[in-house]
Amino acid sequence: MPLDLNVRVPKFDKLTDFTRMAARIGLTGFAVPLPMSNPITKTNDGIVLMTRIDLAGRGAESIKRQLPRIRQRTSVIAVPLSDIEASNWAAEDSRVDLLTIAEPSKEYTIRESTAKLAGQNGIALEVPIAPLLRTSGLDRSRILKVYRESVATAIDSGMAVVLSSFASEPILMRAPSAMWHIGILLGMDKRKSKECVYQVPDQILSRSERKVKSQSFTPGIEVVREDS
């Protein structure tokens, strides 16, 4: 199931345009940063809509405070790669789904140690495609450098990679077949690139469905007594 985990729908009234485009290009669902009553819903067109939150704040402490409140209300939780402390903390917390290269122009690449931790906890590296669409020439080559280095580090460290559009307009969304070709530009082979588009987002959705259930616990926690 090809899903786009990062579509920047600005308002609810624009949602129909994005849903229509998703159906046209062959996506089965996408995640939006809008508050919805259910973390995962299905539209009449059969498109799966997921809620997404990008945890941004000043350092790990701020992110830690936000996380417990939102996990059961949100299907995709992403933490931008910026501060090393926050990134390393997020890479260890399996409530987080994605580490995002949010500002490729600032040349933040993922560190090997962070990628290893994230790989062990099933957290994927998210590569947004929109910056590649907005730029050209030298600016685009700088972004490609950051992306290619990060993708290589993630794959070598056993971390999954997800390609998402980061589209703020429907026309900036890309078909899954176009997305995996862009993955080849990021240094992946065909098989890996298809996996990033068709399999990894689907696995994140399935895991999310389990996480948002109230009976779900983080690995390592055991129920020792239940009050009846």
Add this chain to the structure above:
Amino acid sequence: MRKLRRRYVLFRLHREGPAIDVHQLSAAIRKNFLSLFGEVSVADSRLFIGMYNDDEDTGILQCNAESLDKLLASAALITAIGNTQVSFEPKRASGTLKGLQR
């Protein structure tokens, strides 16, 4: 001289804005391909858009098999052609035209 293997790709161009013609499309793909991979790659690609229906925004492009993935990646990164915003979607690839129409 080694015989070049060709690939044919059925594609759809989603657009917002006025229709574009085959020359504009082919120039836009070549320009992006040139920017990403250089002059030698463009020369080797043998890109040719044989068919393009601007009512349905679908077409068939042909190219050298070795350049196929790079070429489609370049096309996928095109956002606008003239005043028309576009999103390129490769549908199916085949080694023969007949295979594509099947």
